[in-house]
Amino acid sequence: MGERRRKVFISYHKEDQDEVISFIQKFSDDKSIFIKRLLSMTDDIINSNDSKYVMSQVRRKFLQDSTVTLVMIGKCTWARRYVDWEIKSSTL
DSSP: OOOOOEEEEEEOOGGGHHHHHHHHIIIIIISOOEEEEEOOSSSOOOOOSOHHHHHHHHIIIIITTOSEEEEOOOTTGGGOHHHHHHHHHHHO
16 A cells, blocks of 8 residues: 655745755655645736735635645745745645
């Protein structure tokens, strides 16, 4: 019986994208430890400043079937408003 891979939502700032991609390649793609779920920095699908709407969309599209939220923290993480919203949406 194989181990169950968790669906992991990854929250990060675009300035850390290279490190995040490296992490994903190593642990999701190469070692198949988890299934990645993340918002794409090139295709921001939630175009709103309404925090309630953004949180509902993140929950519906990304967190609903994720079992873990991983926050990748870098120098500019504090500057990305969606990180806060993604964390809050993970707890609801």
